[in-house]
Amino acid sequence: MAHLRSRRTLALAVPVVMSLTASIGFLPAASAAPQAESAARALGQTAADADSFSYVVNIREGEAPSRALKKAIGEFGGTIVTSYDRIGVVVVHSANPEFAQHIRTVRGVQSAGATRTAPLPAQSTTDVGTPKVLSASEVAAADAVDGKDPLEPLQWDLPAIKADKAHEKSLGSDKVTVAVIDTGVDDTHPDLAPNFDRDASVNCVAGKPDTSEGAWRPGAAESPHGTHVAGEIAAAKNGIGMTGVAPGVKVAGIKVSNPNGFFYTEAVVCGFVWAAEHGVDVTNNSYYTDPWYFNCTDDPDQKALVTALTRATRYAERKGAVNVAAAGNENYDLTADEITDASSPNDSMPGERVVDPSECFDIPTQLPGVVTVAATGAKGLKASFSNHGLGVIDIAAPGGDRTAYQTPDAPAVDGRILGTLPGGTWGYMAGTSMASPHVAAVAALIKSTYPKASPAVVKTLLYAQADGTSCTDPYDIDGDGKIDAVCEGTKNRNGFYGWGMADALAAVTKW
Structure with missing residues (x-):
């Protein structure tokens, strides 16, 4: 992958x-x-x-x-x-x-x-492609009802974490910024422009900051991924399009994916350092650092990448940022004795290798202090693709799933997650990529409620406020009679849902 x-x-x-x-x-x-x-x-x-x-x-x-x-x-x-x-x-x-x-x-x-296995530059192996874009007629048919943005009825994910109820109390503070470390953000989108933080945005693709105007935007042929993520977090509640989980906070774009789609260590390090030094409160990281899915510390090259990014994420946290990351989409048990990685290195010639998860790490997802997020579908079950593992998964949030596996209640029609897309459009995507920004947004709401809270306090509240969710047992998501994954742990801490489902309403309610 x-x-x-x-x-x-x-x-x-x-x-x-x-x-x-x-x-x-x-x-x-x-x-x-x-x-x-x-x-x-x-x-x-x-x-x-x-x-x-x-x-x-x-x-x-x-x-x-x-x-x-x-x-x-x-x-x-x-x-x-x-x-x-x-x-x-x-x-x-x-x-x-x-x-x-x-x-x-x-x-x-x-x-x-x-930081790579092929000379500069290389061609991406991205599986994202083009999301399902809402047609002009679908957008035109949507109407604002009862103070909701027109497309909000399609967003089953908002009530899933009580974000709709949270918005009755607070939309979040414009003094809080979430940085989307990703493929770039189209800040000209009408749902993002009102909340965009230009001062905290940058292009880090070359491994050092490029602050030229618009450098943080995706190119015409580049992935819409970062723009989608940004909308899930902070699409404005402005009578246009959709609504973000935290529609009153600021969102920044830190572009770390090169034109060929790779997230290399030097760019990601630059992104975290930039966030640390520009007042960012939360970073969202819906990717793994190429070219290795798992970086094994018994390899001197991969060990150096783990060290560099560990330092960068810790620096960002010391400077006040909560780092949130997606758990991954391979349905791996990240606590298994061994995992077969068939996708690395993805910038040259991948080969199958068996790794020990206790020594080989998905970065930045499994770095110390990073909030690791699993995905759920419209029925609240672990998404069919979401990685899992007791003690690895910290929290869960909507990331979507096959509509046939987890069908949303009407008026929503798609089991994936609605988000903003470059060029002023909206569309559906699914993945732990979509779950992570829900948690990043809830963390931003907590920071809005408790402006002086340290990252440690924000994370403590994030986990304490989560809705405990019992293991799904047996877990046969496709209904074929075979177990698709095994969950271990209790209702309040397990391998599918961590401490539970993120709770936006609790985030804006003082304890």
């Missing part, structure tokens, strides 16, 4: 697309170079960079690269892109295939690793 935690369809297998680098080996020489150079320009890179790999070099936190380290990086064929001194992460490009193993021997280097 690819990195985004939403699904165009709910099939568990998708075709894998070869990387651009692998593909151009089959092209005539005359056509390969211009394609690589054009793609590099799209990433703000030089043609030389197109033959390079990107690395993170981890040194002591709070320190800048020493003169000796800078010299060594140059001698080993590397060029420093940027350095995040507060967390001791240096981003480097190098065409030297032995750069990482050489730089690890330098004094002061704690770990170092390649």
Whole structure:
């Protein structure tokens, strides 16, 4: 599977697309170079960079690269892109295939690793595709009723977490910002423009901040994923379209997905550091960091990626942000003795490998302090695709499912989640990608209710206020007579729903 935690369809297998680098080996020489150079320009890179790999070099936190380290990086064929001194992460490009193993021997280097397995850039294996877009006639037929936005009756997910009742008390504070670390956000959308925080928005794709006007928006051919997520969180209650879970808070776009659809470590690190330093209260992370679904700490490259992102997420939390992430869409039991990962590395040639979940981590989802979110469908059951695991899943929220598996009550008609799409439209998507923003929005409502609450307090309230949900046992979601997943734990803490279903009404009600 690819990195985004939403699904165009709910099939568990998708075709894998070869990387651009692998593909151009089959092209005539005359056509390969211009394609690589054009793609590099799209990433703000030089043609030389197109033959390079990107690395993170981890040194002591709070320190800048020493003169000796800078010299060594140059001698080993590397060029420093940027350095995040507060967390001791240096981003480097190098065409030297032995750069990482050489730089690890330098004094002061704690770990170092390649952030990808194919040279810059590569082609995505994304399974998101185009969501089901509401037609003009469907939008026109919707009418605002009883103070609701026109499309709100289609949003079965709002009453599922009592967000409709919460809105009678509070829409959330415009002093609270949720950053969507994702594929970019179209801030010109009429449902997003009223609540968009431009100052907290940025493009981090190159591993360092690009603050040029509109850099946070998705390109015309890029995924609508981030825009959809942003609408679920904070689509304005303005008589237009749909309503977000927290329609009074601000939403920012931190673009970390490159034009080919990959979320690489250096971009995600940049995103968390930017959020930390620009007053963000909550980050939403509906992806996994490419190219490894699970990053195994017995591999020096993958271990370095885990270290860099652990530092970045912890820094964001120290600066006041609650980090919320999607659990993933493979119906994995993340506490199993072993898991077969057939999708990694997804930027070159994936191969089947068996991993130990106690040593191999989905990042940022399984990093310390990150809120891990499972998805439910319209009947309140674990979504057929949602990953699970006692002690891994913290909380659950609507992410949608096949309508045939979990049919919503009328007037809703689709078992997926409605969201905003680039170009001023709306459409349905499903996945733990859609569950995570519901929880991020509830966290924002808690922060609105308790403005001085630390991230630890917000998370404590998030879990304490959740509606305990018992294990679904037996769990045969497709009705074929076979058990599709096994849930362990009690009503108030289990592997399907964590502490329970997120509760928006409790979030705006002072205890």
